[in-house]
Amino acid sequence: MSAAHHQPSDQPVTRVNALTLRGVVVGIVCVVITCFVVCYAEIVVGKIQLGYMQLPPAVIGMLVMLVGAQAVFRRFAPKLQLQPRELYSIYVMMLIAAMVSSRGILEKLIALLIVPNYFADATNHWHTIFFKYIPRWAVPWNPAGPAKQPVATGFYNALHTGQPIPWNLWVVPLCAWGLFVAFMMGAMICLAALLRKQWVDNEKLTFPLVQLPLEMISGRNATSDRSESFLQNRFTWLGFALPMVVFGFNGLHQDLPSIPDITTQVDLSQYLTSPPWNGIGLFTAYFTFAAIGFFYLLPTDLLFSLWFFFMLTRVENVLARSWGYQPVEMPMYPCKQFVGYQVMGAYVVLAGYMVYTARGYIKTVWHSVIHGSNDSGDQEELLSPRVSVGGLAVCVLLMTLWLHMLGMDFLLALFTVCTTLFLVGVVLARSTAEAGMLMTETSFRPVDMYRLVADPRSLSGANITAMAFMDGFMTRDQRGLLLTGFLDSLKFADGVQVRRRSLVAVFILALVVSILTAGWLHVTLPYKLGAVQMYSYVYTGNPVWAFQDAQANLAHTNPPPAFANDLWFAVGMLVTGALVVLRTTVSSFPLNPLGYALCGSWTMKVFWFPCMVAWIIKVLVLRYGGMNLYRRLRPFFLGLVLGEFTVAVLFTLPAIINRFITTPRLPWP
DSSP: OGGGGSSOSOOOOBHHHOOOOOHHHHHHHHHHHHHHHHIIIIIIIOOOOOOOSSOOOOHHHHHHHHHHHHHHHHHHHHHOOOEEEEEEEEHHHHHHHHHOOOOOOOOHHHHHHHHHHHOOOOOOHHHHTGGGGOOGSSSOOTSSOOOHHHHOOOOOOHOOOOOOOOOOHHHHHHHHHHHHHOOOOOOHHHHHHHIIIIIISOOHHHHHHHHHHHHHOOSSOOTTTSSOGGGGGGHHHHHHHHHHHHHHHHHHHTTOTTSSOOOOEEEGGGOOOOOGGSSOOOOOEEEOOOHHHHTSOHHHHHHHHHHHHHHHHHHHHHHHHHHTOOOBTTSSSSSBBHHHHHHHHHHHHHHHHHHTHHHHHHHHHHHHHHHOOOOOOGGGGGHHHHHHHHHHHHHHHHHHHHHHHHHHOHHHHHHHIIIIIIIIIHHHHHHHHHHHOOOOOSSOOHHHHHTTTTGGGGHHHHHHHHHHIIIIIISSSTTTTTHHHHHHHHHHHHHBBGGGHHHHHEEEEHHHHHHHHHHHHHHHHHHOOOOOOOIIIIIIIIIHHEEEEEEEEHHOSOOOOOOOHHHHHHHHHHHHHHHHHHHHHSSTOOOHHHHHHTTTTTHHHHHHHHHHHHHHHHHHHHHHHHHHHHHHHHHHHHHHHHHHHHHHEEEEEEHHHHSSSSOOOOOOO
């Protein structure tokens, strides 16, 4: 643990401001570098995703370099050595920069503004279906004009040599969407400020993703009473070496086939080809050292629940095939509808239960909002209760009004915003704070909830078009959710004794610099290289799927709402309610409802196998070595994370210089 944890309990803890002039300068430089590394790795190289995780590998790689520089400065130039609070603020800024550059904001937004025009053709009739509903200020092309305008074709096919980027056409839409992003970030910061005290102080969630960077910056082993540094522990470097060797071999194998390639993912469905087993669906074992390292920190009952409920969905798929039932896919998600609607019910109950368990805290917050706060502890929070609640309400209202201007009915816009923030956002943030999920992804959108009570195909064209923009940008693919970054940063602040309120400036500075830097890259790189030559998911995948789904709704080719979905939603609520009751009434009940809520997501399709491996390891360690062995091995498992993320960055750097250099595919797609 950090030095602050060794202070006598009767002495007041002195907190310091996060920002110093030196920290600001180094932080801005690191933000710019992080944006370049993430953008090139994800949209140009396209094989190594460094920014969309809730603890981005790019940030850990950069932190390794900073810590290495610290060691050099400590020996040769002590005055240049950064203080822990400076390292912390730089880390927070890089964390935000990585998420902003990736799926958190810009990787999903920029291409979305071009897609309707470039992909419109005589076959899909997008020109007549969508253009009339798109406001001129929302896109860089003219909705009153034809398909495939130069601003769109130049983006996808690359500009000719010497041809300038049409920045004049981008200024208005970027500013307009920038307002929406500002409102969204404001809402998330206020929400994080409200959630922090309940989750950190009252419920004492572990925030597993904070543990590695905290120990790197504090320089101590959190589970050892000795003064031994985490980075001096031999188990740390043993764990570090393992993924370095495996992925080092795999990377070199790309150019030198004589070097062995070590398999890190196996498609298990290829061995299940006869009925009914061929109905099992996506069933791949991804062996990621980083996920195993983080999952080692989790309670065994939660680990068991995560992989058990995922396996239950595979069993459900097989049973459906054996009974001759042909379930349809959840729109825009890789799971069956009967699973997606169970998950939806689970989210509703989990969110309600979190409100119920926090009822005392909510009363206190509400009292502070109405009567003002006399609690000196509120002065240490990121924002006061009154500012947090008021700011959240204002930001939600402004987001709703903005969507209304885009074309969405006011109540539908309010429902979309509230569902995304308070249902999906909070449950996904909980999955990171409690379960250490490296990726946050759900199995439904607000429009799927709307389908429970009405037919979305009956909505107006303006509503459906605006919802397509929201599906492509905000409501689908929640990887890189900045709400978790804000919450992790607040938890981290306690480990380095930084004033939480000083983080407001850190958050705003990081957001502004990263949006400007990454925004410039996300517009410039496609015009230079041609988006058709870049990462397909970003340019021909996610945003295109959003408008294809909207087209199907407008053409009524999507299936109508089915009563079975309401039944599966009810099943999800009942099962989750039963799990909650059993968890609170039966001692040592082994199933956690959070595992059920995540069972249909892409997250668990990637991480079910590491969860199972970590569960087996931890059960054996605790059974035969107890907590002493668990603590001794902890640096080894954090070393696994450090090694895998570092090797990812090391392979990315030469690929930035030459994008045709081959890189290994790491097992977190």
